[in-house]
Amino acid sequence: MTRIFSGVKPTGHLTLGNYLGAVRRWAFVDQQRADALFCVVDLHALTVDHDPGRVRRLSRQAATLLLASGLDPELCTVFVQSHVDEHARLSYLLECVATDGEMRRMIQYKEKAARERERGGSVRLSLLTYPVLMAADILAYGTDEVPVGDDQTQHVELTRDLAVRFNQRYGHTFVVPRAVRPEVGARVMNLQEPTSKMGKSDDVGPGVVYLLDEPDAVRKKIMRAVTDSGSGQDVVYDREARPGVSNLLEILAACEGGNPEALSGVYESYGALKKDTVEAVVELLRPVQERHKQLCADPAYVEGVLRDGAEKARGMARPRVDAAYRAIGLLAAG
Numbered sequence: 001m002t003r004i005f006s007g008v009k010p011t012g013h014l015t016l017g018n019y020l021g022a023v024r025r026w027a028f029v030d031q032q033r034a035d036a037l038f039c040v041v042d043l044h045a046l047t048v049d050h051d052p053g054r055v056r057r058l059s060r061q062a063a064t065l066l067l068a069s070g071l072d073p074e075l076c077t078v079f080v081q082s083h084v085d086e087h088a089r090l091s092y093l094l095e096c097v098a099t100d101g102e103m104r105r106m107i108q109y110k111e112k113a114a115r116e117r118e119r120g121g122s123v124r125l126s127l128l129t130y131p132v133l134m135a136a137d138i139l140a141y142g143t144d145e146v147p148v149g150d151d152q153t154q155h156v157e158l159t160r161d162l163a164v165r166f167n168q169r170y171g172h173t174f175v176v177p178r179a180v181r182p183e184v185g186a187r188v189m190n191l192q193e194p195t196s197k198m199g200k201s202d203d204v205g206p207g208v209v210y211l212l213d214e215p216d217a218v219r220k221k222i223m224r225a226v227t228d229s230g231s232g233q234d235v236v237y238d239r240e241a242r243p244g245v246s247n248l249l250e251i252l253a254a255c256e257g258g259n260p261e262a263l264s265g266v267y268e269s270y271g272a273l274k275k276d277t278v279e280a281v282v283e284l285l286r287p288v289q290e291r292h293k294q295l296c297a298d299p300a301y302v303e304g305v306l307r308d309g310a311e312k313a314r315g316m317a318r319p320r321v322d323a324a325y326r327a328i329g330l331l332a333a334g
């Protein structure tokens with residue numbers, strides 16, 4: 001059976017981008033067809049300036065939202081990364097296979113490091129090595145497929161390179177995984193800056209729709225979304241020339257299961273497109289928010305799912321990570 005691994009970082013509240021680009025597919029496609037593991041990758045949240053209490057709260061909230069989005073512990077494994085030591089153990093071995101040049105070429109590193117420097121902060125070493133930890137997350141489980149949004153494709157490519165290199169140098173240990181992406185909704189853009197990804201740790205709050213936004217907040221954000229100036233009101237799908245309106249068409253198409261290009265022919269004004277997008281997003285989020293509320297009333301259930309998930313994940317990861325320790329030349333403990 002195909003094995004799938006993917007994760008979400010508790011660096012902020014989950015967004016519509018996280019949902020359309022990743023989580024919805026995990027719930028409605030991946031967990032049904034594969035042996036799937038989904039993880040709150042909390043160690044990754046420590047790569048930038050962080051507040052410990054906030055990371056803990058966001059980790060719990062992310063896990064609850066994954067379950068609210070439809071991840072079913074009967075069908076898949078849901079857990080928190082730091083509960084399974086194998087991730088950090090394997091990460092160090094992979095650091096001994098990766099090069100610093102590879103790390104410095106990562107687009108997300110360059111962007112995030114530049115942002116930290118602009119803010120006058122220093123760049124944590126873990127931000128540079130983060131893709132290696134992500135590779136360990138994936139490789140520890142013999143993963144075949146990694147369902148991710150566009151922004152993570154480069155990291156999965158690096159993971160493949162590290163797996164192949166390790167296997168060539170030290171003997172076959174890792175499955176070489178591949179990234180899989182949803183056709184529509186793979187890259188939801190910020191509503192206020194439609195040339196940038198909608199990110200959960202963005203400063204531009206009004207441009208980001210969060211999974212737990214009330215309908216009124218969703219309405220305000222979408223109705224105020226930046227549309228493209230100097231081109232009249234015609235609704236055209238063109239990501240390069242018309243990023244604002246194209247983003248709305250993509251969001252609507254992703255919500256309704258349609259095609260953004262075909263949808264563009266249906267609308268004569270931005271207003272009508274925005275109105276329908278509001279309705280589609282509110283309807284999309286409604287069941288997730290209702291289930292989230294129920295789960296918040298039962299924290300013991302969520303804790304139990306995470307405890308069982310970690311135990312199961314540990315059992316799956318340990319044999320491969322132990323094999324990697326032996327293959328690379330470390331003496332087995334007596």
Ligand code: AQP
Pocket residue numbers: 006007008009010011012015017018019020021022023147148149150151152185186187188189197198199200201202
């Ligand atoms: N805007 C997006 N459109 C489509 N997919 C997206 N994903 C994230 N943003 C979008 C996908 O969601 C999954 C979980 O993402 P993550 O938690 O690993 O964080 P990220 O990719 O770094 O995204 P964020 O939300 O923007 O976090 P910050 O702001 O902290 O960097 C991934 O599969 C991702 O592709």
